[in-house]
Amino acid sequence: MVEVAGRIREIEVAADALPLDELVASGTPVVLRGLVRNWRLVQAGQRSMREAMEYLRGFYNGEPVTYSWGDPDVAGRPFYTADFTDINCEVRRSDLGTVLDGIAAHADDARPPTYYVASLLVDTRFPGLRADNDLDLAARGIDAPPSIWIGNRVTASCHYDAMSNIACAAVGRRRFTLFPTEQIGNLYPGPLEPTPGGQAVSVVDFSAPDFERFPGFRDALAAGQTAVLEPGDAIFIPSLWWHHVQGLDPFTVLVNYWWNSVPAYVPTPMHALYHALWTIRDRPEREKQAWREIFDHYVFGPADRAGGHLPEAARNVLGPVDEKLARQLRAMLIAKLNR
Incomplete structure (x- = not known):
């Protein structure tokens, strides 16, 4: 793994003292040491991988899960094929036990197959898990249902999300490497479609960067920040910051919370990006x-x-957009695009 110049700012904080407004207002990443150390899942994982797996099984409702599987040559990095027209992993669907058993069976392998359950809504497969493992952002008026990520030593290639994010390391360590939005050109994003995880990712291999092919990546490293999260730690990632996430242990579980800074009736700017292209x-x-x-x-x-x-009554879309106006805009755009 290449070295970046900076270290992400850290604070020690308990879940009931999370300074959420200040984090969002700062617009910069912050490591939240110990934020979820009291979660039962964290404590189970600190005792053993087996106990953490059994803890998850105790809440699993038996519904199938979708996961990525890759042979050992994938090296834990869901990515593109050599011609960038497909993904190097298979998308499989099975019960959670298949995933956990596969991870456990290869826990001591130097080059295990890749197993990766990504962005699975907790409430859809683990009813009751949140009782002792949740930030309860809803109590702060934030609609951010948690997602869970389960795998082995998986690397999520550098990408950005449109929403603010708090990611909690529940089981296993993870290295986060972050870059501000203006480094997009120096990170060399891949195709917008297909993508390994829903967003375009950097095509630079952070474990062995080709600086002749990607010379601007040196400038990205100079602007980057990094930190290793221990189980029980969390990180605030501002919207649109690029982040590269590397699982460092044979079994890793992360829980994250995404939320928007705008009402639900305001759609993602990605639609506008495609339209502008x-x-x-x-x-x-x-x-x-x-x-x-x-x-x-x-x-x-x-x-x-x-x-x-202009007079307020004449502003229409030049004034604030409310839910009614949002519906009108959507209908108008659909009608124009369908002509």
Whole structure:
């Protein structure tokens, strides 16, 4: 694993004293040492891998789970095939016991097969688990149902998420390496589709980077920050920060919470990105620069600038977007795109 220049800021904090508003306002990553050390799952994992697995089995409702499986050559890194047109892992569906038994059977292997259950909503497969293993963000008015990630020494290649994130290391250690949004060009993102996990990922192999092919990655490393989370630790990852996550132990479980800073009726900007790739990117440079000015005026400047000189009743989409207006915008866009 390459070395990055910085270390992620750390604080020691208990779950009932989580400074959530301050974290979001800071817009920078923070390691939250000991945040979930009192979770029963964390304590089971500290006693043994077997006990942690049995603890999970005790809540599992028997419904099938979808997981990625890769032979030993995958080396724990779900990624693209050599031509970047497919993924190097198989997507399988079975009961959780198959996954846990496979991980346990290869726990001592130097090059085990890859097993990875990713982003599984806790409540859909583990009813009751949250009673003793939850941050209870709902009590703070945040709708962030937790997801669980179960695997062995799996690496989630560097990517970003559109939402804010608190990721909790429940079983096993994980190394997080983060980069600010402006490093996107130096991280060399792969295709938007397909992707190993729903988002475009950096195509740089962090374990053996090719600096001749990806020279800008040196600049990314200079801007990066890293930390190793022990079981019971957590990390706040601001929205749109790139993060590379490496499982360091034979059995790892992570629980994370994603949430939006805007109401649910505001859709993801990824829709706008695809639309802009389609409608703007390939226009003549003069037109692209003109559209940049237009977007700066309407979108990226102060929210009240474009309509501030108009009477409130005349602003329509130039004023605040509420749920009713969001429905109207959606209907209008669908109608225009279907012509």
